[in-house]
Amino acid sequence: MLRDFELDMPADLQETLACLPGGTPLAGGTNLLVDLRARRESAERLVWLGNIDAFRDIKIEDGQAAIGGGTTVGDILRHPGMERAAPALVDCARVFGGQMVRNQATLAGNVCSGSPAADSVPPLLSLDAELCLASATQVRTIALDDFYTGFKKNRRSPDELVTGISWPVPGPNTANRFYKLARRKGDAITVVGVAVTVTRDGNTCTDARIALGAVAPTVFRAKEAEALIIGETLTEERVDEAAQKAKELSDPIDDLRASADYRRDMVQVLTRRLLNQAWQSLGEKEAGR
Amino acid sequence: MSSEKAIAVQINGIGRELSAPANETLLDCLRRHGFFEVKSGCEKGDCGACAVQIDGEPVDSCLTLAWTVEGRSVTTLEGLNDTDNPHPLIAAFLEHGAVQCGYCTPGIMIAAEALLRETPEPSDDDIAIALSGNLCRCTGYTKIFAAIKQAGEVLRAGGNDD
Numbered sequence: 361m362l363r364d365f366e367l368d369m370p371a372d373l374q375e376t377l378a379c380l381p382g383g384t385p386l387a388g389g390t391n392l393l394v395d396l397r398a399r400r401e402s403a404e405r406l407v408w409l410g411n412i413d414a415f416r417d418i419k420i421e422d423g424q425a426a427i428g429g430g431t432t433v434g435d436i437l438r439h440p441g442m443e444r445a446a447p448a449l450v451d452c453a454r455v456f457g458g459q460m461v462r463n464q465a466t467l468a469g470n471v472c473s474g475s476p477a478a479d480s481v482p483p484l485l486s487l488d489a490e491l492c493l494a495s496a497t498q499v500r501t502i503a504l505d506d507f508y509t510g511f512k513k514n515r516r517s518p519d520e521l522v523t524g525i526s527w528p529v530p531g532p533n534t535a536n537r538f539y540k541l542a543r544r545k546g547d548a549i550t551v552v553g554v555a556v557t558v559t560r561d562g563n564t565c566t567d568a569r570i571a572l573g574a575v576a577p578t579v580f581r582a583k584e585a586e587a588l589i590i591g592e593t594l595t596e597e598r599v600d601e602a603a604q605k606a607k608e609l610s611d612p613i614d615d616l617r618a619s620a621d622y623r624r625d626m627v628q629v630l631t632r633r634l635l636n637q638a639w640q641s642l643g644e645k646e647a648g649r
Numbered sequence: 650m651s652s653e654k655a656i657a658v659q660i661n662g663i664g665r666e667l668s669a670p671a672n673e674t675l676l677d678c679l680r681r682h683g684f685f686e687v688k689s690g691c692e693k694g695d696c697g698a699c700a701v702q703i704d705g706e707p708v709d710s711c712l713t714l715a716w717t718v719e720g721r722s723v724t725t726l727e728g729l730n731d732t733d734n735p736h737p738l739i740a741a742f743l744e745h746g747a748v749q750c751g752y753c754t755p756g757i758m759i760a761a762e763a764l765l766r767e768t769p770e771p772s773d774d775d776i777a778i779a780l781s782g783n784l785c786r787c788t789g790y791t792k793i794f795a796a797i798k799q800a801g802e803v804l805r806a807g808g809n810d811d
């Protein structure tokens with residue numbers, strides 16, 4: 361039995377925002393209901409988001425991708441345009457939870473849960489995603505990169521709802537990948553998650569993102585590692601330097617899934633592997649055109 | 650106490666009214682109303698024994714609040730077990746011995762039915778991804794995979810083979 365709470369069922373966005381001061385948004389419930397049952401969460405009034413019109417819409421146009429605040433991980437997998445608009449996010453969706461959890465879990469809920477192991481966050485960071493936040497009195501956007509302030513802490517105020525997530529669609533010279541290291545492929549908490557984006561012009565890497573999950577209090581971008589490869593040719597040495605730097609920037613913990621040392625080593629291995637794969641996939645494209 | 654209300658919902662194609670308090674999960678509510686084919690395992694999203702479809706999408710009913718299915722259509726295992734037209738998964742599971750204790754079976758069939766609708770000819774990898782939220786402690790999964798593939802063949806050939 362779940363502990364006692366009230367449940368608001370607002371009919372649209374306006375009503376939802378009016379319920380939020382004092383209410384806790386309930387999306388897929390795959391974090392919230394588990395936490396309520398385990399008595400880690402004590403919300404007294406939940407606000408169901410499932411009646412908001414068009415809240416699961418996905419739009420890909422004019423070089424921008426935008427998903428609604430209620431878009432689920434399953435929606436990402438089923439949308440034919442996502443393969444191009446967010447390759448790393450599709451990599452992530454395939455290994456996220458199990459089928460039922462994927463159909464319930466929303467991206468916004470994943471981002472707001474703020475776990476350092478939240479799998480959609482490295483891909484979304486690697487894509488320069490922005491969140492749209494709305495309250496009854498204002499609407500604002502914030503870069504995901506500026507969202508987290510500490511372990512499970514973020515800049516959303518309690519009366520704000522994440523109404524959408526958007527990012528620029530990567531161009532043809534950009535590769536974007538995610539790898540989740542866990543005890544098994546599906547339905548397992550991430551030991552290390554790495555997402556990379558590489559843009560290649562001829563023999564130069566013109567832009568790069570490296571985002572690391574489950575190795576610090578928040579998911580974060582290894583910006584000093586990115587700086588080591590931007591403007592460079594991704595030779596073995598350059599990639600090794602960036603991977604080494606990513607490892608140094610990680611600050612993981614020991615837990616029952618893996619030791620901190622193992623996590624640090626895996627950051628290096630996976631960063632190196634993904635950068636090489638991304639760079640080479642673009643080389644093949646260049647050669648082929 | 651949470652307030653109680655009656656929710657209108659289609660279950661396996663039949664309109665029903667279920668009463669439920671705000672904090673009741675769909676799992677508890679369905680079982681309280683006699684839908685015992687929906688099983689309770691971990692009650693935290695790990696095992697898939699409680700899986701049902703809402704508007705055709707498999708979800709864990711232990712992580713769904715009963716009120717939130719108002720006006721929607723819920724399918725349990727019994728929805729696949731129409732006596733005149735049983736889903737080919739049922740014959741295939743029997744034939745392959747893919748059921749031992751049977752506790753995981755309702756959830757696995759709910760997950761597999763959705764897989765076969767989207768991917769009529771699934772690879773081992775497709776099945777593994779579709780079933781990664783369903784735990785079976787008995788079979789070792791091999792026979793389940795074989796049964797799902799066979800049901801896919803039957804469906805591709807145009808329906809029941811008996």
Ligand SMILES: Cc1cc2nc3c(=O)[nH]c(=O)nc-3n(C[C@H](O)[C@H](O)[C@H](O)COP(=O)(O)OP(=O)(O)OC[C@H]3O[C@@H](n4cnc5c(N)ncnc54)[C@H](O)[C@@H]3O)c2cc1C
Nearest residue numbers: 387388389390391392457465466469470472478479522694
């Ligand atoms: C069995 C199982 C497997 C899992 N596997 C994975 C996995 O592989 N990878 C992973 O990263 N996570 C996993 N999770 C965790 C969870 O599924 C995800 O974090 C999920 O994305 C949460 O989304 P939700 O819609 O269910 O959020 P909810 O549980 O509904 O909400 C989570 C939090 O976000 C808030 N919130 C939700 N939506 C909004 C919004 N639009 N605006 C503002 N606040 C909001 C809620 O108030 C709550 O605090 C798993 C969970 C389970 C039970």
Ligand code: FES
Nearest residue numbers: 690691692697711
């Ligand atoms: S009882 Fe719902 S997933 Fe285990």
Ligand code: FES
Nearest residue numbers: 749753785786787
């Ligand atoms: S047959 Fe016993 S749990 Fe699957």
